[in-house]
Amino acid sequence: MSSTGRFTGKVALISGTGGGQGRVAALRFAREGAKVFGCDLNAALQQETLAMLKAEGLEMAGDGSIDLGDPLQARAWVDAAVAQYGQVDILYNNASSARFAPIADMSIEDWQYTVRNELDLVFYSTKYAWPHLAARGGVIINISSVAAWGASTVTGIGAHSAAKAGVVAVTRQMAIEGVKSGIRAVSISPGVIATPGTLPFLTHPEARAVLLNGVPMQRPGESDEVVAMALFIASAEASYITGTDIVVDGGMLAL
Numbered sequence: 001m002s003s004t005g006r007f008t009g010k011v012a013l014i015s016g017t018g019g020g021q022g023r024v025a026a027l028r029f030a031r032e033g034a035k036v037f038g039c040d041l042n043a044a045l046q047q048e049t050l051a052m053l054k055a056e057g058l059e060m061a062g063d064g065s066i067d068l069g070d071p072l073q074a075r076a077w078v079d080a081a082v083a084q085y086g087q088v089d090i091l092y093n094n095a096s097s098a099r100f101a102p103i104a105d106m107s108i109e110d111w112q113y114t115v116r117n118e119l120d121l122v123f124y125s126t127k128y129a130w131p132h133l134a135a136r137g138g139v140i141i142n143i144s145s146v147a148a149w150g151a152s153t154v155t156g157i158g159a160h161s162a163a164k165a166g167v168v169a170v171t172r173q174m175a176i177e178g179v180k181s182g183i184r185a186v187s188i189s190p191g192v193i194a195t196p197g198t199l200p201f202l203t204h205p206e207a208r209a210v211l212l213n214g215v216p217m218q219r220p221g222e223s224d225e226v227v228a229m230a231l232f233i234a235s236a237e238a239s240y241i242t243g244t245d246i247v248v249d250g251g252m253l254a255l
């Protein structure tokens with residue numbers, strides 16, 4: 001894959017780099033010249049990603065077993081990145097984890113788990129990275145979901161929808177507060193994306209049909225297609241884009 005080197009000299013903090021979209025983001029940003037500082041809950045998967053980048057001669061650091069839903073660990077992650085590289089230019093809040101159930105059946109624990117691991121962690125990482133981003137006129141990319149924009153008749157996505165809608169809303173506020181420091185903030189709302197987490201469903205014919213029902217393109221998206229948008233948002237070409245949500249969903253929300 002060709003590289004423009006558009007992020008040479010930049011430092012990108014990317015969460016959830018142990019697999020899926022986070023791993024692809026680590027590879028793509030590093031190939032474009034960025035120094036990547038990642039993290040993941042799964043230390044073994046994080047080491048796999050580090051090895052993949054090292055094999056390509058790319059620069060990446062950051063440990064596994066980091067729980068960004070814990071504000072102390074989120075602060076330690078940002079501090080470690082600054083200690084390693086001295087700056088933060090891009091914060092890519094990719095990591096998330098949700099639990100699903102109808103409203104009547106969802107436990108308080110599962111609701112709190114989802115809000116903690118889809119919304120709180122975005123705030124914590126951003127809060128602690130903010131002064132470093134402000135010093136550089138940096139970019140915040142928050143991964144939301146089409147669930148922020150619509151309900152489901154198939155799955156109980158109430159907590160997930162609420163948390164991801166919160167991500168879209170707080171991104172707008174980040175953008176407004178960041179203008180005076182040159183910080184831009186944009187959220188991305190993917191639709192059905194082929195990742196290790198969705199693979200069991202996408203390889204099951206009935207589950208695949210349910211997932212793709214209402215997707216005009218009749219296929220799942222690829223992680224590369226989401227990350228390509230993130231690369232654009234983080235680049236100088238997107239210098240007039242802030243405070244908005246960009247949907248990457250194969251046309252779902254057009255219906």
